[in-house]
Amino acid sequence: MIALSRRQFLLTSTAGSLVALHPFAARAQAGQAHLRILATTDLHCHVQPYDYYADKPNDTMGLARTASLIAAVRAEAGNSITVDNGDYMQGNPMADFIAYSRGMKEGDLHPVIAGMNALGFDAGTLGNHEFNYGLPFLDLVNARADFPVLCANVAKTLGATPREDDLYAPPYAILDRELTDGSGAKLPIRIGLIGFVPPQILQWDRSHLDGKVQVRDIVQAAQAWVPQIREEGADIVIALCHSGIDAGPYAEGMENAALHLAGVEGIDALVTGHHHRQFPGTDFEGEGIDNTAGTLRGKPAVMPGFWGSHMGLIDLMLTHDSGTWTVAAHESTLRPIYERLEDRSIKPLAEDFAPAIEATAQTHADTLAYVRAEVGQTSAPLHSYFALVADDPSVQIVSLAQTWYVAQLLQGTEHADLPILSAAAPFKAGGRGGPEYYTDVAVGPVAIKNVADLYLYPNTLQAVRITGAQLKDWLERSAGIFNQITPGAADQPLINPAFPSYNFDVIDGVTYQIDLTQPSKYDSDGVLVDDTANRITNLLHNGQPVDPAAEFIVATNNYRAGGGGSFPGTGASTTILQAPDTNRDVIVRYIVDQGTISPAADANWSFAPAGGATVTFDTGPKATAYLAEVQERGLNVEPAGDGTDGFARFRITL
Structure with a gap:
């Protein structure tokens, strides 16, 4: 692979204001540097903070909100890269308007790519939903990305070994950058990134992919390609894994393979997704999953929600010795764009990132006209x-x-x-x-x-x-x-x-x-x-x-x-x-x-009747308006107080 050198890292610029440094950056000495990995996943074309289904603004979604968190975090430390973990271009009416109504032709700029370009992403990977509109459409979308879109386990044809596959997309990229260490010196580093997608795309999008691509198991593809990334001089390797976290035993071709991917030697950190959940947090448990440390099999990892709800943040303290970098310490966290209050209202925690709003303004207006027909x-x-x-x-x-x-x-x-x-x-x-x-x-x-x-x-x-x-x-x-x-x-x-x-x-x-x-x-x-x-x-x-x-x-x-x-x-x-x-x-x-x-x-x-047993379930508070309707249809249901996280609870007697 040809190493990529697109731009230098964004350096801290306080312009007279004080910026709170992360402890890694504050205590870094000569030969030590703090690197931040900022991540999004499962954006599903949610750039603007707007719910096109409800036709109203929504503070719980949108890359434009996540982008403001990313911009703020970049100011907290001099060395950072920004990555996306797939499922970026399908998933809301704006995406369908582009695919089915307006269409794409050579040279067109898809709105989600426009938003990501405005923010300055360094790399991304394919998600399974990228294939929903077919390969020609996907090719047109990705052609305008100002960053490499990677995938190591989807091939036009499979070779005898993974390294001999005729891959649909570049399997990895190596970013040649400079890190500013604790003394202010600039030291070169080579950052390897590799991408993966669930093998089930052949099943889920058979009509688009049958006879056109083949897939490899995620872990097996990693075992083949990660050593090559290291052979080409990568100091650290970050896996962009559009796959969830399954605590069960490894099985070839498994859909949610992130935990087992973390066990591949040579990978230093992982971004996961696909599950639309959060890690670290309370969504995953099992051997090798540490929510306190934010690690999978000891490797720092994040799964930052969906639709831009969270920014994933992996902080690495790197040590430079004899010309090589090693990870000395790490921290994984999530930063949400909103908070749900006790009264069920939403408190936004991030403002709009103006360049992303401006880059998608016309398509946003066109989408509104489309959905209101x-x-x-x-x-x-x-x-x-x-x-x-x-x-x-x-x-x-x-x-x-x-x-x-x-x-x-x-x-x-x-x-x-x-x-x-x-x-x-x-x-x-x-x-x-x-x-x-x-x-x-x-x-x-x-x-x-x-x-x-x-x-x-x-x-x-x-x-x-x-x-x-x-x-x-x-x-x-x-x-x-x-x-x-x-x-x-x-x-x-x-x-x-x-x-x-x-x-x-x-x-x-x-x-x-x-x-x-x-x-x-x-x-x-x-x-x-x-x-x-x-x-x-x-x-x-x-x-x-x-x-x-x-x-x-x-x-x-x-x-x-x-x-x-x-x-x-x-x-x-x-x-x-x-x-x-x-x-x-x-x-x-x-x-x-x-x-x-x-x-x-x-x-x-x-x-079926169950001896008068009662069961409870949570639904939206607005369900109360339709309670009489479902009772008339024979459901013996009644309110049962408040549920968790803003839901209302109801009781059914069987």
């Missing part, structure tokens, strides 16, 4: 406050649209006479998104921003052909979101927080109950853990018990049909339709076709 009307409110505990209108409208669309495409085919079901999940259901992270569309006009709010991801519609037995197991997998409860016991937590809401599929076109007193058949990753478990009861189609041998068509998306979430009945062998349209576009077409939609939930699923 009306496509139809709704006669019933669309909300997701109770989507995890009852049949829900925000999920119902997705299923109605998917069924409508697939029925048209299957006319005249060998599948035309089979019953069509639809699988859909609630995407905005609180969780790590916070107590405001719910869909809430009032009766009246429906705009593109509302459709984007209903369906967050740029999935394409697909359909699978499955048996009744596979249908039941699909629902068993989905029911893993619930904890097992004891009959008759009071106020038991209902939801397993480790289970993502996008894997809670509700299947429309059948009716069923979920028996919470039974153990889950599958764990949160979709692994079979109890073959005898039987949570799904009274599974009926047209009022009759579902025959295990009967066949059904299930409308879903490319992620699920391709095996995402490890649901029974999915995969290439069962996929019978790969539509050219996104699920979101299908919803828009359906609303336009209907003019006015009436997506009242039909209560096709419910909880």
